[in-house]
Amino acid sequence: MTGQDTSHVCVRFFSVLREVCGVERIEVELPSTQASGEDLLDELEQHYPQLRSYRPTLRLAVNHTYEPPSVHLRDGDEVALITPVSGG
Amino acid sequence: MKYLTRLTYNPIDTDATLRFLQVAEAGGICFFVGTTRRWTDGRETVELSYTSYEEMACEELERLAREALCRWPLERVCLLHRLGTVPVAQVSVAVGAAAAHRAEAFEACRFLINTLKEQVPIWKKEHFADGKTEWVQGE
Numbered sequence A: 001m002t003g004q005d006t007s008h009v010c011v012r013f014f015s016v017l018r019e020v021c022g023v024e025r026i027e028v029e030l031p032s033t034q035a036s037g038e039d040l041l042d043e044l045e046q047h048y049p050q051l052r053s054y055r056p057t058l059r060l061a062v063n064h065t066y067e068p069p070s071v072h073l074r075d076g077d078e079v080a081l082i083t084p085v086s087g088g
Numbered sequence B: 001m002k003y004l005t006r007l008t009y010n011p012i013d014t015d016a017t018l019r020f021l022q023v024a025e026a027g028g029i030c031f032f033v034g035t036t037r038r039w040t041d042g043r044e045t046v047e048l049s050y051t052s053y054e055e056m057a058c059e060e061l062e063r064l065a066r067e068a069l070c071r072w073p074l075e076r077v078c079l080l081h082r083l084g085t086v087p088v089a090q091v092s093v094a095v096g097a098a099a100a101h102r103a104e105a106f107e108a109c110r111f112l113i114n115t116l117k118e119q120v121p122i123w124k125k126e127h128f129a130d131g132k133t134e135w136v137q138g139e
Helices: A013-023 A037-047 A050-055 B012-021 B053-070 B103-118
Strands: A007-012 A025-030 A059-062 A065-069 A078-082 B003-008 B029-034 B045-050 B074-082 B084-087 B091-097 B122-128 B134-137
Touching: A013 A050, A013 B122, A013 B134, A025 A037, A037 A050, A037 A059, B003 B053, B012 B029, B012 B074, B012 B091, B012 B134, B029 B084, B045 B074, B053 B074, B053 B103, B074 B084, B074 B103, B091 B103
Parallel strands: A007 A078, B003 B074
Antiparallel strands: A007 A025, A059 A065, A059 A078, B029 B091, B045 B084, B045 B122, B074 B091, B122 B134
């Protein structure tokens, strides 16, 4: 059940973040339905302080689309933490 | 379908990919292949390993293909990336564009590989001969 004043999002970790944080996927409850990507990152840093040094170059993808940290998150969103990509 | 995009854990079949690009309407095909290089700044690489946010990477590859088809008069486009371990000299990525004339094919192909390297959520890890490993951080 979803609380009236909270949002639940799924957060995905990849590459170096998956290694340093030791997780691939977590569910996060945000204490607001007006939460932003920035709020999510602040919340994640509380539990994974290792994220701090990666934050300046981190991009967010919400439901498979790159979004700025100001993005408004909705209940059920999937948010991926994208460190600088290195394909090719 | 005018484009072929794929993430695969198998070796990339460059012959089959080139055949996809060879159509009667095209007179020029530009085909770029990226391979694992042995030496970087004096350090010897044994292999690269690639991981991906696969659901999004597949969508981004398709988006790039469609963007190239909008921006240039192309007959065919391809973007393929291998995941998992890619040993030295083997192919990790293949992108290509076929057009009536070579100018557009060259421009589109350069756009495809440059943008793939900036946008598609794939990450590589270097495995060095001394046993160390290192995630490569993109630009």
